[in-house]
Amino acid sequence: xxxxxxxxPQNPILRAENISLxxxxxxxxxxIITDFSFDFYRGKIYNILGPSxxxxxxxxxxxxxxxxxxxxxxxxxxxELNQYNPCRLRRRVGYLFQIPYMFPATVKDNLLYVDPSLSxxxxxxxxxEVNLEPxxxxxxxxxxxxxxxxxxxxxxxxxxxxxxILLDEPTSALDEKNSSLLLKLVKNKVSGDGITAIIVTHxxxxxxxxxxxxxxxxxxxxxxxxPAKQLISHPKTESGRSFLKGSGE
Amino acid sequence: MTGVGxxxxxxxxxxxAVALAIGFFWKIPVQKNMSIGIxxxxxxxxxxxxxxxxxxxxxxxxxxxxxxLVMILVGSHASYSMSKQVRxxxxxxxxxxxxxxxxxxxxxxxxxxxxxEARFIIPLSGMIISNAMNAAALAINxxxxxxxxxxxxxxTALALGKGKRESCRRFQQQAVIAGMTSILNFMKTVGIVAxxxxxxxxxxxxxxxxxxxxxxxxxxxxLLSSVTISSIIAVELTLTSHFTPHHQxxxxx
Numbered sequence: 001x002x003x004x005x006x007x008x009p010q011n012p013i014l015r016a017e018n019i020s021l022x023x024x025x026x027x028x029x030x031x032i033i034t035d036f037s038f039d040f041y042r043g044k045i046y047n048i049l050g051p052s053x054x055x056x057x058x059x060x061x062x063x064x065x066x067x068x069x070x071x072x073x074x075x076x077x078x079x080e081l082n083q084y085n086p087c088r089l090r091r092r093v094g095y096l097f098q099i100p101y102m103f104p105a106t107v108k109d110n111l112l113y114v115d116p117s118l119s120x121x122x123x124x125x126x127x128x129e130v131n132l133e134p135x136x137x138x139x140x141x142x143x144x145x146x147x148x149x150x151x152x153x154x155x156x157x158x159x160x161x162x163x164x165i166l167l168d169e170p171t172s173a174l175d176e177k178n179s180s181l182l183l184k185l186v187k188n189k190v191s192g193d194g195i196t197a198i199i200v201t202h203x204x205x206x207x208x209x210x211x212x213x214x215x216x217x218x219x220x221x222x223x224x225x226x227p228a229k230q231l232i233s234h235p236k237t238e239s240g241r242s243f244l245k246g247s248g249e
Numbered sequence: 250m251t252g253v254g255x256x257x258x259x260x261x262x263x264x265x266a267v268a269l270a271i272g273f274f275w276k277i278p279v280q281k282n283m284s285i286g287i288x289x290x291x292x293x294x295x296x297x298x299x300x301x302x303x304x305x306x307x308x309x310x311x312x313x314x315x316x317x318l319v320m321i322l323v324g325s326h327a328s329y330s331m332s333k334q335v336r337x338x339x340x341x342x343x344x345x346x347x348x349x350x351x352x353x354x355x356x357x358x359x360x361x362x363x364x365x366e367a368r369f370i371i372p373l374s375g376m377i378i379s380n381a382m383n384a385a386a387l388a389i390n391x392x393x394x395x396x397x398x399x400x401x402x403x404x405t406a407l408a409l410g411k412g413k414r415e416s417c418r419r420f421q422q423q424a425v426i427a428g429m430t431s432i433l434n435f436m437k438t439v440g441i442v443a444x445x446x447x448x449x450x451x452x453x454x455x456x457x458x459x460x461x462x463x464x465x466x467x468x469x470x471x472l473l474s475s476v477t478i479s480s481i482i483a484v485e486l487t488l489t490s491h492f493t494p495h496h497q498x499x500x501x502x
Contacts, residue, residue: 064408066497082495087496090408094408097405099401100405101405114409
C-alpha cells in the first residue's frame, strides 16, 4: 500500500487496493487500469495526472461506483464500496463531469433536483459560495456561459455535502478567471470543510495550480506519486520524464 | 355482399397486376417486392384460412391456447428483430406482448364481453398481439436510443445520487408515449378519416352498421389496454436491461 505520508495519523477516507479495470470492446479485452493501489486522506487535494487515455477518468468512475472494478478492492471510510447503497454513496463521493450537464430548466430547478426540500436561503448561499449572484436563480441554464455552468454544477455537487469531490478535468474548458475561481473554491472547501478533492488532469500546470499530492498514471498504471512541485520538476521514472516533457513543463 | 369465393379473389388479382404494370412502366424498383408480396399474401392468407377453419371446427382450448402462444412468439420475434441492439430484446418483447395481450384477453373473458370461442379469441388475439408488438418495439427502441444519446444526462443524475428510474424518468415517459402514439392517433381519427378494419369487415360481411360500430369500439378499448400495458412493461424491462443492480449504466458494446 502506498500513501502520501507514512506518518499519516488518520485512517484513509478512500483506499484503493490492487484495483484493475478491464473492458471488452468490439470483442477484444483491454486493460484500462492495472493493479492500482493508493490511500487518500481527508482534507487533502490529490491530482491524478497523466496523458489522455491513461485511465484517469475511469479511475474516478470507480471511486463513486459509476463503474465496477474488475479486480481489487475500494474502501470508503473503512467499508468496501459494495457495502453502501450506491445512490447514497454517490451523494457522499460527488462527481463533477468534465462537461457539466445541466437539466433543461432554471438554475434553481437544477439545484432543487438534488434536494427538493432546500430553502431559498440555502440555495442563495450556495450560489454565493460559487461566486454567482442570486439573480441567476431564475435564469434558464441555456443562457449560461461554460464557466457559469461549471459553477452551477459545482454548487449542485456541494448541496449533497459530499466528503469527497471527484473533479474530471474541471478547468479544461474554463478561461483564466473562471479557473482561478474554481481553484479558490476547491481550496476553501478542502481547508475549511475538510473535503477531499481528487482532480483528474492531463495538464501538469493545472496540477501545479491545485498543488497537493500528485499521482502520475500512464497506461492505467500508477507510475509514481509525490507533491505536485516535486513530481513535476523532478520525475523519478523514465515514463514520467517522457510524459512531463510534453505536458507544458 | 355475400358468397365471395376464390374466383372473386382471382379476379381481384387483376388490380394487383395493374399495380405491377404501373410500377414497371414508371420504372419504380419495387416489382420484385410487389410480386413477392402478392404471392406471399395469397399463400399465407389461404393457409391461415384453412388453419382457422380447422381450429374453429375443433374448438379445443389447448389448440386455441397454442395458436395464441405461437402468435405471441412470432410477434416477439418481430419486435426483437426491430430492436436487436437492446440486450435481452426477445425476452423483453415476449414479456411485454404476452402480458399486455393476456391481461386484456382475460379481462374481456371475465367481463363476459366475449366467450371462449375460437371465432372470437383468435381474430381478437391477432389484433391485440400485432398492436402490442408494434408498441413494444417502438417503446424499446425509443428508450434505448434516448438513453444512449443522453448518456451524460443519465450519468449526471446517477452521480447526484438518483436511482436508474429517476435518472431516466423523462425518457421512460417519452418511450411509453412512442409506443402508444399509433393507437392514440387511431382513436382520435377513427370514423372520421377511415372506417377501421374490423368494422369494415363486418359491414362487408353483412352485419348491421351499429353492431359493427359497437364491436369496433370494443376493439379500440381492448387495443388501448393491451398497448398501454405492453408499452409500460417494455419500457420497465428495457430500463432494467440498461443498468446493473447497482444503478450503473451498461451500454452494449
